[in-house]
Amino acid sequence: MKKVAIIGVGQTKFTGAQGKTSVELFAEAATDALQEANLKPKDIQALYLGNMVGDFEEGQCILPGFAADNIGAAYIPATRFEGACASSTIAIRDAFIWVASGFYDVVLAGGVERAASMGTALGTRTFAMACDRSYESPTGLTFPGAFAMLAHLYSVRYNIPLRRLKEQMATIAIKAHHYGALNPKAQFQKEITMETVFNSPMVCQPLQLYDCCPFTDGAAAVILASEEKARKLTSKPVFIIGIGQSSSGPLSNQKEYLPRIRSREISSQQAYKMAGISPEDIDVCELHDCFTIAEIIASECLGFFEYGKGGEAAEKGETKIGGEIPINLSGGLKAKGHPVGATGAAQVYEIVKQLRGECGERQVEGAKIGMTDTLGGYGNCLSNLILQRGW
Amino acid sequence: MKKVAIIGVGQTKFTGAQGKTSVELFAEAATDALQEANLKPKDIQALYLGNMVGDFEEGQCILPGFAADNIGAAYIPATRFEGACASSTIAIRDAFIWVASGFYDVVLAGGVERAASMGTALGTRTFAMACDRSYESPTGLTFPGAFAMLAHLYSVRYNIPLRRLKEQMATIAIKAHHYGALNPKAQFQKEITMETVFNSPMVCQPLQLYDCCPFTDGAAAVILASEEKARKLTSKPVFIIGIGQSSSGPLSNQKEYLPRIRSREISSQQAYKMAGISPEDIDVCELHDCFTIAEIIASECLGFFEYGKGGEAAEKGETKIGGEIPINLSGGLKAKGHPVGATGAAQVYEIVKQLRGECGERQVEGAKIGMTDTLGGYGNCLSNLILQRGW
Numbered sequence: 001m002k003k004v005a006i007i008g009v010g011q012t013k014f015t016g017a018q019g020k021t022s023v024e025l026f027a028e029a030a031t032d033a034l035q036e037a038n039l040k041p042k043d044i045q046a047l048y049l050g051n052m053v054g055d056f057e058e059g060q061c062i063l064p065g066f067a068a069d070n071i072g073a074a075y076i077p078a079t080r081f082e083g084a085c086a087s088s089t090i091a092i093r094d095a096f097i098w099v100a101s102g103f104y105d106v107v108l109a110g111g112v113e114r115a116a117s118m119g120t121a122l123g124t125r126t127f128a129m130a131c132d133r134s135y136e137s138p139t140g141l142t143f144p145g146a147f148a149m150l151a152h153l154y155s156v157r158y159n160i161p162l163r164r165l166k167e168q169m170a171t172i173a174i175k176a177h178h179y180g181a182l183n184p185k186a187q188f189q190k191e192i193t194m195e196t197v198f199n200s201p202m203v204c205q206p207l208q209l210y211d212c213c214p215f216t217d218g219a220a221a222v223i224l225a226s227e228e229k230a231r232k233l234t235s236k237p238v239f240i241i242g243i244g245q246s247s248s249g250p251l252s253n254q255k256e257y258l259p260r261i262r263s264r265e266i267s268s269q270q271a272y273k274m275a276g277i278s279p280e281d282i283d284v285c286e287l288h289d290c291f292t293i294a295e296i297i298a299s300e301c302l303g304f305f306e307y308g309k310g311g312e313a314a315e316k317g318e319t320k321i322g323g324e325i326p327i328n329l330s331g332g333l334k335a336k337g338h339p340v341g342a343t344g345a346a347q348v349y350e351i352v353k354q355l356r357g358e359c360g361e362r363q364v365e366g367a368k369i370g371m372t373d374t375l376g377g378y379g380n381c382l383s384n385l386i387l388q389r390g391w
Numbered sequence: 392m393k394k395v396a397i398i399g400v401g402q403t404k405f406t407g408a409q410g411k412t413s414v415e416l417f418a419e420a421a422t423d424a425l426q427e428a429n430l431k432p433k434d435i436q437a438l439y440l441g442n443m444v445g446d447f448e449e450g451q452c453i454l455p456g457f458a459a460d461n462i463g464a465a466y467i468p469a470t471r472f473e474g475a476c477a478s479s480t481i482a483i484r485d486a487f488i489w490v491a492s493g494f495y496d497v498v499l500a501g502g503v504e505r506a507a508s509m510g511t512a513l514g515t516r517t518f519a520m521a522c523d524r525s526y527e528s529p530t531g532l533t534f535p536g537a538f539a540m541l542a543h544l545y546s547v548r549y550n551i552p553l554r555r556l557k558e559q560m561a562t563i564a565i566k567a568h569h570y571g572a573l574n575p576k577a578q579f580q581k582e583i584t585m586e587t588v589f590n591s592p593m594v595c596q597p598l599q600l601y602d603c604c605p606f607t608d609g610a611a612a613v614i615l616a617s618e619e620k621a622r623k624l625t626s627k628p629v630f631i632i633g634i635g636q637s638s639s640g641p642l643s644n645q646k647e648y649l650p651r652i653r654s655r656e657i658s659s660q661q662a663y664k665m666a667g668i669s670p671e672d673i674d675v676c677e678l679h680d681c682f683t684i685a686e687i688i689a690s691e692c693l694g695f696f697e698y699g700k701g702g703e704a705a706e707k708g709e710t711k712i713g714g715e716i717p718i719n720l721s722g723g724l725k726a727k728g729h730p731v732g733a734t735g736a737a738q739v740y741e742i743v744k745q746l747r748g749e750c751g752e753r754q755v756e757g758a759k760i761g762m763t764d765t766l767g768g769y770g771n772c773l774s775n776l777i778l779q780r781g782w
Contacts, residue, residue: 001492021525045640054450060524061443062475065654065771069640075657078772079481079638082471084453090470094485101392101492133451134412245468247438249460263456266466380456381469 001100003238005230005390008037008223010110011349013384014187014216014337018144022054022063022219023070026112029221029342030071033108037223038233041072044223045104048095050088050111051341052080056126057118061139070117073108082341083381084130085290087111088220089344090383091375093243095224105229110221111340116214123215127340130377132250144212145376146251146266147291154259154293155206158308163271168311170197173210173334175320176289184361187216211292216337220345222352230390238352242275242386244268247384248379263379264301268371269376271384272303279303279367282386284354284364286347287323291333295319298373299327302384321364329354329362347372348385355389392492396621396628396781399428399614401501402740405728407608413445413454413610414461417503420612420733421462426501428614429624432463435614436495439486440569441472441502441757442478442732447517448509459482464499473732474772475521476681478502479611480735480765481774484634486615491633496620501612504732507605518731521768523641535603537642537769538682539595545650545684546597549699557597559702560587564601564725566711567680571726573753578607578728579582602683607728611736613743621781624672629743632760635659639770652766654773655692659764662775663694668760670694673777675755676716677738678764680723686710689764690718690727693775708722712755720745720753739776740762746780 010032012025020028028051034041049064060066064078081091088111095109115123128142151169155162173192180186192210200209230237244267248254254262272278279302287302289295296310304325305313313319319327330336330350333343351370353359372385397591401423403416411419417440425432440455453456455469479502486500506514519533544559546553564583571577583601591600621628635658645653663669670693674776678693680686687701695716696704704710710718721727721741724734742761744750763776 001494022720023525046636053446055444055447055520059528060522061473061518062518062768063769065768066523066640067636068638069644073646074640075637075654077658077774078638079485079636080473082452082473094470097488097492097494100494101488103392103488103491127452129446129450129452132457133449137450245437245470246466247459247469249457249465253460253465263466267468366534370719377453377456380453383468 002102004096004099004240005225005227006222006240006352007230007234007237008033008227009349009352011173011185011220011346014218014339018217022051022058022060022112022114025219026067026110026221027071029110029219030108033221033223039106039223043106044073044076044108045213046076046098046107047078048081048091048107048109050091050344051071052082052084052087052113053126054276057114058104078323084376085340085343086374086376086381086383087341089372089385090245090381092222092345092385093245093383096240096243099224099226106223106225108221108223110201110219111341111342112219114217115338115340116217118215132382136250144204144207148207150259151206151293154215154284154297157259164263167313168296168315169211170194171314172289172292172295173197174337176328176332176334179329179362180331183331183336186331186335187214207291209273213290213333213338216339218337218342218343220342220349222345222348231232235357238355238376239388239390240385241388242271244270244384246382251378254379259297260307261297261301261375261379263382264298267382268302268384271386272310274306275386281369283367283370284329284332284351284370285327286350288375289328289334290338302373326364329359344374347374351387393493394618394629395487395490396616396618397613397631397677397743398616398625398628399424400740400743402576402611402737403609404576405609407731411609413421413442413449413451413503413505414458416610417458417501418462420501420610421499422449424612424614427489429612430497434497435464435467435499437489437498438469439472439482439498440499441482441735443473443475443478443504444517448505466563475767476679476731476734477765477767477772477774478732480763480776481636481772483613483739483776484636484774486635487631490615490617497614499612499614499615501610501734503610503737504730505608506729506731507608509606511606512665521771527641535595535598538684539598541650541688542597542684545688548650553597556702559687559706560602561585562705563680563683563686564588567725570720570753571722574722574727577722577726578605579726602731604681604724607730609728609733610728611733611740613739627747628781629746630779630781631776632752632779633662635661635775637773642769645770650688651698652688652692652770654770655689659693659775662777666777672760673716673762674758674760675720675742676718676762677721677741678718680719680725681729681765693764717755720750735763735765738765742778746778
């Protein structure tokens, strides 16, 4: 298979509810990515677009055809991917194989969502459709509920009193807001303290408001190209050297593994194996912190810390710049925001910027290899990408 | 790239509203396909699943993870594709590249929809979300309306009086029901006459009820494998020798082409070119007859007949067994039924059965090369596959 490079990235400012349609939001991100890659819309051979609930939110199915037409790339193959919160990561993983196989030379991938425009109450109910509809949704399970249960299970399994775990979780939120304040594209750009977290409303015990990511409107886009094309178009390519994807069924079918997310272990192992590296080789990581407990769990499943030790490591600063593995320097879903279908592509946006050394105050000096991790549902669609700075 | 074979297919009986969930329906089709391919669920390396509105209809997003888990293939990569009515064709096209590239050896693809369970009124409104939401949906445009406009335009453009065109269209419906009556998996298994069509209620002038396909519940599945694997598992492989996909924006942006569907011309040309063949080489075709006028238009855009001559050719019997190009011998969307997200995979099911010589009374003798054509929206997602009987 051919080597595949990312030669351009774009991201809208992540925000609360705003007035642009999904087609318009994606056009903004795509146009920035095209400009970075020195390409015109007509150069794009195909579009791979992640979106979760554009049908529910704004009444638009089959979005990519309209998006391609809108940016001036009418009639190209344009495919929508839905893997809940991982929608755009699986879109990029898929775009990868079309270029790696030699079928296409230059393609556009990304994602978009108007999650904030949906409103918090309707959003929470709508996104709960990523739970199993036969046995879980009917019980009233939503994602704050699912992750609250995981937090309780984590506390019991690893013998960490809930009060201690809540402090560890708060550390994650504080870090997210710290780095978010340094990211001009983040939805929240303000520092918070332990008190902010503990004084915030209870969402679902033990998760308080500041343990939860927001709903966000936004889009992100990346241009993938073959190595030959990349050589002509950019001096700063970032190569995709590892990909992984896994799935799972209802929570109850995962019970022998929980609170570990088995699909994440499988997916990340695929990516590491393909890249020929280990977790120790990752210089910077964007992972799926939809809730603070989710970051702790993810940092363990990806192999960065022992099981039960992720929270402690975060408290010690091991996930900040200068630590063992800097995590979510974009602000993560927690502070940068979580426009569901765009989240995976925005993670790639951040890692590409990190590997190019363009992140200013939140730059990991000399970062060569980065990783993204995106969780759809509670593992029903999970995908990882490993990126490496080129020549 | 490697040669890719289809080594097993499965399809549920297509029906009106029924009691199985999408996960259960797909399991039925997938199990049949696995059995044909002499495989166990654990042999499947990835799942590519088309579904349009499982979220709206039964409250289930991120369907493929649950579907994989349910058939005993937990934790495999499982990806949902939404391209409206073409959802499962783009899923199969995508599955193709993962095998052709050598990344996987054996994958499962297909589609499922509970379109009948949605009900006709809600279904019509819901599927109308495949129209452009900024300028078209707000006018009240639905798909019967869109295809009625195309019929009027066709009548004017090719100077065929509407009464004549309606007779030609009725021919399509009569043929569909004729072959549907011979297909035990079809939703409608009864012959109709010209009177049946002309006495049926008017849906949207000039389209009467029998010019329109029904809403259908159903699923279809196919197993794709590398040539090496196929040699070990089947004596009757069918190879995918050509693939095409194209998109389009709002109807108004296609006005220089209409009533031709430009994305169909582009997509089918891609497929012909890749296969190294011409329309004359196709022995049997399943194309997207969501409305009778749609079959006429498709038969021209695919290159089988001159523009404006598709209806006349159908009247002369050129699209029946023994004619120039037998079309929709499964009964088509019109009589076999149209479970939106499953339709493309069901077309592949029929063509594979035809190329294997397993279609009984509706068999095209000695068919070697077949084609599928699936239209999402009014061309916003269009995909074609060309299949060839193996060794």
